[in-house]
Amino acid sequence: DIQMTQSPSSLSASVGDRVTITCRASQSISSYLNWYQQKPGKAPNLLIHAASSLQGGVPSRFSGSGSGTDFTLTISSLQPEDFATYYCQQSYSTPYTFGQGTKLEIK
Amino acid sequence: EVQLVETGGGLIQPGGSLRLSCAASGFTVSSNYMSWVRQAPGKGLEWVSVIYSGGSTYYADSVKGRFTISRDDSKNTLYLQMNSLRAEDTAVYYCARLERYCSGGSCYSVVDYWGQGTLVTVSS
Numbered sequence: 001d002i003q004m005t006q007s008p009s010s011l012s013a014s015v016g017d018r019v020t021i022t023c024r025a026s027q028s029i030s031s032y033l034n035w036y037q038q039k040p041g042k043a044p045n046l047l048i049h050a051a052s053s054l055q056g057g058v059p060s061r062f063s064g065s066g067s068g069t070d071f072t073l074t075i076s077s078l079q080p081e082d083f084a085t086y087y088c089q090q091s092y093s094t095p096y097t098f099g100q101g102t103k104l105e106i107k
Numbered sequence: 108e109v110q111l112v113e114t115g116g117g118l119i120q121p122g123g124s125l126r127l128s129c130a131a132s133g134f135t136v137s138s139n140y141m142s143w144v145r146q147a148p149g150k151g152l153e154w155v156s157v158i159y160s161g162g163s164t165y166y167a168d169s170v171k172g173r174f175t176i177s178r179d180d181s182k183n184t185l186y187l188q189m190n191s192l193r194a195e196d197t198a199v200y201y202c203a204r205l206e207r208y209c210s211g212g213s214c215y216s217v218v219d220y221w222g223q224g225t226l227v228t229v230s231s
Contacts, residue, residue, distance in 0.1 A: 036218070038152075044152065044201075045221055045223035046217055046218060050228065087152050088123045089218075094157060095154050095168070096142070096154045096157070098151060099117075100151045101151040
């Protein structure tokens, strides 16, 4: 199985900050990497697929990059509604494993 | 409008069985890839199972041999039959629709719609 490792596990930041979350796969997954946002008590929401394709309706301050084993999610200017937990997921092969999550908190 | 509504969760004793249902509307279950994803209390997301439009199924090692994913095309409903339940199966179970993207001969799937989740608690 492909293991997905996110860093950091938690992050404190302020409104307006630029934030980067990284995700590393245990083997190459090409660009088959997705990012989800989850708020407490809610189902996750797709932000980015195929490493860098922004899902419709997602603000342009979110961006993704990477290929192979190393990927990043960047939020260019944090907004109050962005404080949540973020998960990466590989869709290269089953099982479609998730990273352990990065909790983004208000500083 | 796409909607996924899970039912069937509850409190069950270790070793017991439970069947989760996911009623879909706004699209056809049999034409899509469908998954179950779970989240233990206070923990991260864990992919559980997928059923492809052709009927092939795959499972996480943690549930293989105990859980079965299926669908009823006449009811446009996805199921997860869970047997030999363990305390570590306690989680919110989400039903998910996968959108398929293809480019240059390669395809991949992402979850574009989620249900609201149903809580399964395995405890004596």
